[in-house]
Amino acid sequence: MSERLRTRHLHRFEAAGKAFLYLQSAAIFALDDASRAILDLLEAEPRSRHEMQTALAARWPTDELEESLDELVKVEAVAPVDQAPAPMPKIIPLEPFPLTTMVMNVTNQCNLACAYCYEYGEDKIVETANGAQPKFMSEETATQSVDFMLREAGPNKVVHMTLFGGETLLNLPVLKIAIPYARQRAMEAGKRVEFNLTTNATLLKPDVVDFLVENDVAVTISIDGPPEMQDTFRVFRSGAGSYDVAMPKIKELLRRHRTKPIGARVTLTSKTLDVGRIFRHLTDEVGFREVGFAPVTTSPDRQYAIEDGGFDTMLGQFRTLAEEFRDHALENRHHAFANVKDTLEEIHKGANKAYPCGAGLGLIGVATDGQVALCHRFAGSDEHTMGTVDGGIDRERQAEFLDRHHVARKTDCRTCWARPLCAGGCYHEAQTRYGATDAPNLHYCDWIREWTDVCLRIYGELAERNPAYLARFEGRVTDEASQAS
Ligand code: SF4
Numbered sequence: 018m019s020e021r022l023r024t025r026h027l028h029r030f031e032a033a034g035k036a037f038l039y040l041q042s043a044a045i046f047a048l049d050d051a052s053r054a055i056l057d058l059l060e061a062e063p064r065s066r067h068e069m070q071t072a073l074a075a076r077w078p079t080d081e082l083e084e085s086l087d088e089l090v091k092v093e094a095v096a097p098v099d100q101a102p103a104p105m106p107k108i109i110p111l112e113p114f115p116l117t118t119m120v121m122n123v124t125n126q127c128n129l130a131c132a133y134c135y136e137y138g139e140d141k142i143v144e145t146a147n148g149a150q151p152k153f154m155s156e157e158t159a160t161q162s163v164d165f166m167l168r169e170a171g172p173n174k175v176v177h178m179t180l181f182g183g184e185t186l187l188n189l190p191v192l193k194i195a196i197p198y199a200r201q202r203a204m205e206a207g208k209r210v211e212f213n214l215t216t217n218a219t220l221l222k223p224d225v226v227d228f229l230v231e232n233d234v235a236v237t238i239s240i241d242g243p244p245e246m247q248d249t250f251r252v253f254r255s256g257a258g259s260y261d262v263a264m265p266k267i268k269e270l271l272r273r274h275r276t277k278p279i280g281a282r283v284t285l286t287s288k289t290l291d292v293g294r295i296f297r298h299l300t301d302e303v304g305f306r307e308v309g310f311a312p313v314t315t316s317p318d319r320q321y322a323i324e325d326g327g328f329d330t331m332l333g334q335f336r337t338l339a340e341e342f343r344d345h346a347l348e349n350r351h352h353a354f355a356n357v358k359d360t361l362e363e364i365h366k367g368a369n370k371a372y373p374c375g376a377g378l379g380l381i382g383v384a385t386d387g388q389v390a391l392c393h394r395f396a397g398s399d400e401h402t403m404g405t406v407d408g409g410i411d412r413e414r415q416a417e418f419l420d421r422h423h424v425a426r427k428t429d430c431r432t433c434w435a436r437p438l439c440a441g442g443c444y445h446e447a448q449t450r451y452g453a454t455d456a457p458n459l460h461y462c463d464w465i466r467e468w469t470d471v472c473l474r475i476y477g478e479l480a481e482r483n484p485a486y487l488a489r490f491e492g493r494v495t496d497e498a499s500q501a502s
C-alpha cells in the first residue's frame with residue numbers, strides 16, 4: 018500500500034470567488050478545483066494516493082489528479098504522514114545585519130502622565146550599572162549616537178533615525194544639534210538619513226513646526242481620538258485632559274508640514290475601543306492621512322487591558338475599516354488605515370519571519386546615557402542592554418539574543434500558519450505579560466490569526482481585481498520603528 022499523505026500547517030482562504038492557500042514559505046498558492054477536493058479529503062483524514070484517486074475518479078482523470086497532488090507536495094502543502102516536519106528553514110540567518118533604524122530616546126521625561134505608559138515602563142530603571150541614568154540625553158551622547166548609527170549602518174545607503182522619548186520635544190536643544198549633525202555626517206559618508214519624530218503634540222509651538230518643516234522630519238503623533246477618549250488616559254499630572262492643548266497644534270502642523278507624512282498612532286484600551294469613531298475623528302475631522310492602531314501593552318489585571326471580548330470588538334471594527342480600505346484600493350484611492358496597508362505590504366513582499374520585528378537585528382534603541390538597547394521600549398533597561406554608542410554593539414550578546422529568540426525555539430509558533438507574519442509577537446509585550454522576552458504572545462494568537470486572514474482575503478482580492486495597486490509596495494523599505502509605539 019502506498020504511503021499516506023496529510024496536509025501541513027497551511028491556511029485556506031477565499032478571495033474574489035477563488036480559493037487560495039497561504040503556506041509556511043509565505044507564498045500564496047491559487048487552488049484549482051481538483052486541488053481543493055484533494056485538500057478537503059486530506060483535511061478530514063490522511064489517505065494514500067490510490068485512495069484519493071478512487072474517491073475522486075468520477076470527477077477527474079488520474080493524470081489530472083496526480084498533477085495537482087504533485088504540485089501540492091512540491092509547495093509542501095501536503096506531505097507523507099511519517100515524514101517528520103522539515104526543520105525550520107533558516108529564514109533569516111542567525112546573524113545580525115547592518116543597522117537600518119536607530120531609535121534615540123532623547124529624554125525619559127514626559128509632561129503627560131498617561132496611565133498605560135507608566136506601567137509599560139515598569140521594567141525600566143533609573144539607576145544603571147554605570148550610575149544614574151540622565152533624564153535628558155546630552156549633546157555629546159547625541160552626536161556619539163549619530164556616529165555610532167552611521168558606523169553600524171555598514172553598506173546601507175539610507176538609515177532611519179527615529180527621535181523618541183518620554184516626550185521627545187522636551188529635549189529640543191539636543192534635537193536641534195543632532196538632526197543637522199546627522200545630515201552632515203551622513204552626507205560625508207555618502208549616506209542619507211530619514212528622520213521621524215514621535216510626540217504627544219502638546220509642545221508643538223510654531224518655531225518647532227518651522228524646525229520640523231525645514232529639516233524634513235516625518236512626525237508620528239500619539240493620540241487616542243476625540244476628547245472623551247484622548248482625555249481618558251492621556252492626561253497631565255494634574256489629571257486634566259490633553260486634547261484641548263494638543264489639537265490646535267496638530268491642526269497647525271498638518272496645515273503647514275506637507276513634505277513628509279504626519280501619522281497618528283492610537284493606543285487602544287478596554288475603555289477606548291471605538292475604532293471606527295476614533296478613525297473618523299482623526300481623518301475627517303482632524304485631517305490625518307495615516308492612522309495606525311495598537312492595543313495597549315499591559316498585564317492582564319489592569320482595568321484598561323483588552324481581554325477576549327474586547328479583541329472581538331476590535332477585530333470587527335478593524336474588519337470594517339479594512340474592507341473600506343479594499344474598496345478604496347480597488348479604485349486606486351487613498352485610505353488612511355495604516356494597519357492594513359502595513360500588513361498588505363508584508364504579504365506582498367513575502368515576509369517570512371524568524372523574528373517578529375527588527376529589534377536587536379537591524380533596529381536598535383539608544384537610551385539617554387548612550388546605552389544601546391533592543392529597541393526604544395527597552396531603552397534604559399540594564400537587563401536588555403546590547404552595548405553602548407561609544408563602545409559599539411556587544412556582538413556576543415546580540416548573537417546570543419538572536420539564537421535564543423529565533424522562532425524555531427517557540428514550540429507553539431513553529432506549527433502556526435500565521436508564523437511567517439507574526440513569529441511570536443513583540444518582545445516587550447512578552448516581557449510585560451510573561452516576564453520573558455522569548456515567550457510567544459499566546460494571549461493574542463486568535464486575534465493575530467483572524468486579522469491575518471482578513472488581510473489575506475483583501476490581498477487576494479486586490480491581486481485578482483487590481484494588481485497594479487499592489488505594485489506600489491515593491492522596493493519600499495519598511496521602518497519597523499515607525500510601526501511601534
Ligand atoms: S504568537 Fe501565536 S499567532 Fe503568533 S506565530 Fe506564535 S502561535 Fe502563531
Ligand code: SF4
Nearest residue numbers: 374376392443444501
Ligand atoms: S515590536 Fe516590540 S520589541 Fe519589536 S521594535 Fe516594536 S516595541 Fe520593540
